[in-house]
Amino acid sequence: MNVQHQVSDELLLDYASGNLSEGWSLAVATHLALCPQARRRLQAMEGAAGALFDKISVSAKATDADWDKMKAKLSGSRSAGHTVARPSQSEGVIPEPLRSYLGGDVSSLKWKALGRGAYQIRIDTGDPDTQVRLLRIPAGKPVPEHTHDGRELTLVLAGSFHDGQDLFARGDLEEADGSLLHTPTATEGEDCICLAVTERPLKFSSWVVRMIQPILKI
Structure with a gap:
């Protein structure tokens, strides 16, 4: 890859x-x-x-x-806050170590609707400083324009998305912070599934999205 x-x-x-x-x-x-x-x-x-x-x-x-x-x-041994990466030996979308957190691959997951065809799964960790979620963005659809109050990591697991001139596909990791105002958009043809980690709620430009943000917990 x-x-x-x-x-x-x-x-x-x-x-x-x-x-x-x-x-x-x-x-x-x-x-x-x-x-x-x-x-x-x-x-x-x-x-x-x-x-x-x-x-x-x-x-x-x-x-x-x-x-x-x-x-x-x-030497890379397991220590506090250091998850050891081991490539998954089985076929599927979600590799280890994330698969163990979710309890299975995409076909066995139970998604929660976010609206406009988007879905999420909140992932429980022992980390009080971050919010971790799996997102599924419908093909061709954007995430509403937003910036960040802190760092955000977005890892693509399936499909792809455009962010400005950049294309992010499977395995790509986007690092964002408060200096970036963007509207990531899933490419046509396939839903984009990605892992997103943030330390603060997103800061949306739209007041409508901000109104429902506490309900969606994003």
Whole structure:
């Protein structure tokens, strides 16, 4: 798979060092499961960090246990806030680790209507700082114009969407923040299914959407 929009170096480094909370980590881990290029970048980061720390002598205040814990984190082991990405070996739309959160693939999911043909599934995590949801946007339809109060990650799992001049397809990850005012639009021919992680409710331009936003919880 040739993914065009990969995770940024900054976000990938935070993931590698275990500094992401569960919601963000889930998005990055699922992207890694779909993107061989990003997995190679992660491996290079962890390898470089491990080699650097191997050259540093342990200070008198650091115990062997502290040192072993640090090296384990740099080698990509599971730690707090760091979901380990493992590509799904089975056929389907949703890879691990996201599939385990949902309890199955697309055909077994129970969607909740958002209106205008769009659907969502809110995904429970132990992370109080993010909102995680699976979205299904009907082919050819836009998400109402909005910006963000904080960061948003959107990972495409099926179909694709246009955002300005950019096309995001399966495996692509879009990183957005308050500097971006946009209207992502699903391409024709296939519904777009994506994983979306935010830290604040979206800031819609339309007052009508803002009126119903508390009901939809988006």
